Amino acid sequence: MLLKFLGTGTSQGIPVIGSRHPVCLSDNPKDKRLRTSAIITTDSGKKILIDCGPDFRQQMLTNKEENVDAVLVTHEHNDHIIGLDDLRPLIFKNKESMPIYCNARVAKEIKHRFPYAFIEHKYPGAPSFDLFKIDGTFRLFNEIDVTPIDIIHSEINILGFKFKNLAYITDASKIEESEKEKLKNLEVFIINCLRKTEPHHSHFILPQVLELVQELKPKKTYLIHISHHLGFHDEVETELTDNVHLAYDGLEIEF
Known part of the structure; x- marks a missing residue:
């Protein structure tokens, strides 16, 4: 399977x-x-989107992606869900509602922000979403198991996702010991890293990430949800160990 990074920036993007x-x-x-x-x-060629922020349309066009078969949502902050309305062309093309997987709190928030997608008599151009509440490991397309990872983002619980030997986590500020057990000895570990030094109340910074990598011992780690304060890509890459890399928009990895 392949994972492509459609975006790797923090909530404001870079620049x-x-x-x-x-x-x-x-x-x-x-x-x-x-x-x-x-x-x-x-x-089998199915497409699973992880989060759908304000850049979704641009990301799909830039990467020549033409379909989404399911959406996994980590949490309800705007930079992770506000692009859901731009799924409309795919919903219309496939003539079926878009399945969205998330926790119960996020499902409630999606209904609040996109009420026109759930009313009985929809405007003809409105999207149609099917919300599925995540409660433990589930199987998509009878092909891939998705294991949710409970993550702390400041004062709320959000989700990371594990697929086979790859885990994808964004916006974490803490991971409980019980959840770390699911993340040990991965082939690929994808984790948020906001900046280098100044602590942040809701996001890991580089020293915390490197400590976590040392503890969990993944074979390869990619950093995401990066702000400009982390530094230039090429310079930071030279400062990291061989098994830790900055992800970048458009990078594709196999797992």
Whole structure:
């Protein structure tokens, strides 16, 4: 299977509007980061989208992606769900509702923010979503098992996801010991890393991530949900160990 990073930036993206920070002014495409999202292509060609933020339309067009068969939502913050309305062309093309998998709190919030997708008599151009509440490991397309990972993001519980020997976690500030057991000795570990030094109340920073990598011992780690304060892609890459890398928009990995 393949995972493609559609976006690897934090909630404001990089460049930040109006910022004169050197990273925001960089000409390196790897320093330009849309809001964090990824798409998995299964062995049978099914497409699983992880989060659907405000850059979803641009991400799909840029990466020449033409379909989504299911959406997994980590949590309800705007940079992770506000692009759901842009699933409409795919819903219309496939002539069926889009299945969205999330926890109960997020399902309630999606209904609140997109009420027109759930009313009985819809406007003809409205999207149609089928919400499935995650409660333990579940199977998609009779092909792939998805194991939810309970993650703490500041004061709320959100979800990470494990597929085979790969785990995808964003917006974490803490992971309980019981959940860490699911993350040990992975082939691929994808984890958020906001910046280098200054602590943040709701996101891991680089020293915390490196400590976690040392504890969990994945074979390879990719950092996502990156802000411009982490630094230039090429410079940070030289400072990391051989098994830890900055992900970047458009990067595709096999697992």
